[in-house]
Amino acid sequence: VTARLPDARRTGFVSLVGAGPGDPDLLTAAALDRLRRADLVLYDALVPPALALLAGHAQRFCVGKRAGRPLVNQETVNALMIRAARRGQRVVRLKAGDPFVLGRGGEEALALQAAGVAFEVVPGVTAAIAAPGLAGIPVTHRGLASAFVVVSGHDPEAYGPILDGLPPNGLTIVALMALGASRAIGQRLLAKGWKGLTPAAVITAASTDRSSCWRGTLSELAAGPAAVADALGQVDPGTLVIGEVVALAAVLGGQAAGHLPSAGVGS
């Protein structure tokens, strides 16, 4: 690993950085490095502001969406990154989880490429794996699930054809941004022959102090949002997990509070 970043005094540079699921201790060393050297940080609404504060001297702006309403539209985000980089600034575009998992990171990279702006992608810890993991749910486990699929809960036309073809055992389904879709997904899988007793979980605000985990069955999930959303509230992003691995949380769920002991990064 001998390459060096270009000299920020001469040429601007954009880092598309994965922030992980929320806990500052789950930032990568590369993410911390880029934040500390940043001149400008543009962070998503789902990224806790405490993470953006780790950027020592940078200007910080919250962009992205909250509850479907964009604070700043995508074209503006692209324009802000490009303008700052052309002025020679070091820009961090801080995105929840991994930049390339359901976060429009690819579109932003294409915009930077088209504008001739140098950039890099810094992978992050995705909530699709960390949210269940911190709740004691391994997305794979020998004899229960040898694979997992990650979908977005936003669009039934996108997740529908994928879920419809999955065998009703042997893998784990993870749906991100799925609080609103949990009932529809539950009903869809039951209609395709999945057992009503298949374990299911919904984790909100994984890796933070506010995290909570609802566990039940596919039947309960399909019985309507009352079982899930009322118990958890809808303020935080929700990760839906369906499959036999969820049952392991009854044994491994000692971290069910869903956050790590502190390594002191954010304190």
Added chain:
Amino acid sequence: VTARLPDARRTGFVSLVGAGPGDPDLLTAAALDRLRRADLVLYDALVPPALALLAGHAQRFCVGKRAGRPLVNQETVNALMIRAARRGQRVVRLKAGDPFVLGRGGEEALALQAAGVAFEVVPGVTAAIAAPGLAGIPVTHRGLASAFVVVSGHDPEAYGPILDGLPPNGLTIVALMALGASRAIGQRLLAKGWKGLTPAAVITAASTDRSSCWRGTLSELAAGPAAVADALGQVDPGTLVIGEVVALAAVLGGQAAGHLPSAGVGS
């Protein structure tokens, strides 16, 4: 994030830690913290020894498998962790990628739970997302793939029924430990109606100086290992990626060398 680790002088503790894909800069802050405070580090053969060296004063042992041959069997790994923890040691079980993605992390957690040993899981950056990402391939991208599935290339009886039901567009397939299975997976998908021109890539040793990326089509993949394995060698772990998103690497593949500029963690 107010919890604290138990006092290592009184009670042992095991951290099942995700090491990420290989670059020390892709370790999380929590992983670095646990390594630096460890008394004993047990690391997989796929974890670069340089990462284990970040543990300042710990004893370090390479366990796990290389090319299918276990160096130390799973029962011995479990016994080593449990014995050290009972002696009051702070143990780090360092696993490639994320501990719960195809790495027997769940089995180790169950063994620790059964032995009454306190433990935690520290999620990591999985190669399933980072390997394609660093090669300029977003696993999801609006209009191309709204979902991705992760399978192991080890067992056709496990990945077969899952791949067979997937629609031939709209999602990305990622297969880990897949160099040996690339031909069989390619042929299987063609037989299910996937287009021969579907873009495919195989990335080896992602995020390290040795990383390389082969790109071609599903037809080429199915034409036999010569196209892939001869070009890349079989020493390093391989990540197979299939789907329209692979075409984006032609534009975004500026990081095709597959590693990040250094943040200085490993140097």
